[in-house]
Amino acid sequence: MEKHVLALQLSHILGEKLTRDWIYENIEVPKKEKMGDLAFPCFKLAPAFRKSPQELARELAPQLKHDLFECVQPVSGYINIFLNQEFTTEHTLKQILTERASYGKHSFGEGKTVVIDLSAPNIAKPFSMGHLRSTVIGNALANLAEHCGYETVKINYIGDYGTQFGKLLAAYKMWGNEERVKSNPIAELTKIYVRFHEEAKEDPELIEEGRGWFKKLEQGDEEALTLWKWFKDASLEEFDKIYQMLGVEFDLTRGEAYYNDKMVATVDLLKEHQLLAESKGAQVVRLDEEGLPPCLIKKSDGTSIYATRDLTAAIDRYQSYSFDEALYVVGHEQSLHFQQIKHVLGKLHFPWARDVKHISFGMMLQNGSKMSTRRGKTILLKNVLKEAIQQAKINIEEKNPGLENKEEAARQVGVGSVIFHDLKHDRRNDVEFSLSDMLTFEGNTAPYLQYAFVRAHSILQKGAFDPHQAETHLNDEKAWPLIKQLRAFPQIVEVAYKEYDPSKVAKYLLELARLFNQYYTHTKILQGEQLQKKLTLVYGFSIVIKEGLHLLGIEAPEKM
Known part of the structure; x- marks a missing residue:
């Protein structure tokens, strides 16, 4: 939301020279917290406005005002924006609680x-x-x-x-x-x-x-x-x-x-457009102008091709x-x-x-x-899934022998570990098959994410949390990194689809779980002040991580 607000304000201030979409794409998230929660570089504006980036930053910063912005600073040609933590926390938690499983949904695909x-x-x-x-x-x-x-x-x-x-x-x-x-x-x-x-x-x-x-x-x-x-x-x-x-x-x-029996119509269509040519007895469509070899339509023996x-x-x-x-x-x-x-x-x-x-x-x-079937060099997915489920069952027996529905939990964890091992990689990269990496239940794995959800569910049960009694006005500096990550979920969903890259969701969830575990380690959630507010944050986390896993095709067991 804050990126859209910032892009909208800057587009109004800068006029028609730059589009809101261009401004939005150039908004950055600083790597260091001391540099703010958002930043806009003025370097690309300098040629169009014939001013230095530093001067533009100094001119633009005072004009940016919104309840979301706690502080706006011009620094070395950048406009650094610090968000109002109290306002942003309440807005984020309210949105998650209102939308629940619909949190992070977009409408740009509607009707398509x-x-x-x-x-x-x-x-x-x-x-x-x-x-x-x-x-x-x-x-x-x-x-x-x-x-x-x-x-x-x-x-x-x-x-x-x-x-x-x-x-x-x-x-x-x-x-x-x-x-x-x-x-x-x-x-x-x-x-x-x-x-x-x-x-x-x-x-x-x-x-x-x-x-x-x-x-x-x-x-x-x-x-x-x-x-x-x-x-x-x-x-x-x-x-x-x-x-x-x-x-x-x-x-x-x-x-x-x-x-x-439908390919005849396609071949006829190619003939009608005078696209078919003969090459060594075969029929092809030439793609010389495109810099590509011919597309083979029919082999010399008359048989079709894929x-x-x-x-x-x-x-x-x-x-x-x-x-x-x-x-x-x-x-x-x-x-x-x-x-x-x-x-x-x-x-x-x-x-x-x-x-x-x-x-x-x-x-x-x-x-x-x-891997190649014709060379007899292959690993059966069925066997890998069965072994993953068996290993998950062994781990559950060791850590939680009294757990009900062990078979179901082992299936969810085992299958999830295989799916996540693939999806955490950028799809364009090769993946080396490693059963041991797949079945590691610590680190960058599905079980790590699933256990974070289980931990959240357990906290909510111990705290007797009732969503109808949720309180979103949390004032807790330690919660801020987790809040910002929860707030980023809708944008991650949009980018992951537009770039056709599920690994962006996988990597987001790993960071989300890390920040939750960090908060859990340094905060006595079930003790002290703001109990319902802290539980509301845990509940918001549980909603987002469960939905994120669902997007990857992975289930989230409540106990394991």
Whole structure:
């Protein structure tokens, strides 16, 4: 709020030369408390007003007046603003208590729809740690979008088509065993898929065999379709178990194969716009002007490629949802692909092509290398989640053996630890898989945050706090850092969504929990004066940290 007030006042004072949005973006939060709670640098104003930054600061500072501002000082070309702590504390706590779970919500997304493509595992392959990133980043972005007012559509675009399935069909025909596949479908299909690639190194003709089976699948061969549907149904059943553990739901689950009979219309549209060109027997859309290699539409053998399906899917999604944004939460190794898709859609004169955005992320690494199913180098997410839950249960047994519902608490803590380990990293960075780091229940982890919430809940219970008796007029210097952090939550939500970066919420929550624990350590909350006021602050903290965890897709147990 105070940044908006400051930006509004400065824009009125400075006139039309600078917009309120520009001023808002340039307001800073000083690193040292002695320099104020907010600061505005006048250096960028100097050329436009032909005055030194120091002179501008001296002129502007006396004109800034508001109940929020305790003191406004010009210092070395900066305007330093100290907030009125008493006024700000009361306003912040009142707002949190009034809005509760809605605290931090925004309206800039109201009336708009965002479609989010996330998770997207391939059938007949294990749901590995490599699939975790798209799933939890996409789910967190959907939660953030909803908190900003958007209507969200979460789509799980299953990889159930393409030449790799021709290879799988070929592998099954050569080495598959029906009973073994029925008893353990994913593991058995992965085993023969890996074997296919190993033997293809010595026998290149196997690759042609795989292509032949994919062509059969595209042409509707009965045997190929029957096997493919069996593999798909078995895979989806396994995937659903993982999503249930993660607490992730989708509005639509749809495979690439859905667009098999719809791609003809897309190819016809490309022809109509005279975009198709022949290249070595294949059909492509040239992107020379964009500085990109051609986008392959049809291979020389006439089979389709995933670019054709992605173009068709994008058109279908706009026709179905009239989205304002279409986010593809896919690894950065697919950056070129999505650049090509966006430019081809633009060449088709779809104005919404500009709203198609690739939300890239780094890889989940194992010993510094990318995980790969075809090389048999992968770690199953299901196993990691189970181990995390088991470790959480052991910790709970050691620290709180009398706890009721241990199984449920262990699930919340264990799953939360896996999700948070991913989301605390900037999505653009690679993440090294480390089970020990994931399961550490101290430091920058979900259990650290969850325990801060548990501690707050316990304090409120011991103090018999009644929200209806809340008192917001707290006068406590030690509470000020925590108040400022609570006040920052709405801005963090906005920035996290606009930059498509859930790690901003994760890092915010770590600092929030640290400041709460600091306050708890140095303040006798249940003793002395201002009891109800201190409990109101604890209650406000509990609301914000619980909602922040929810945005990341993590539950907050009341006891652990």
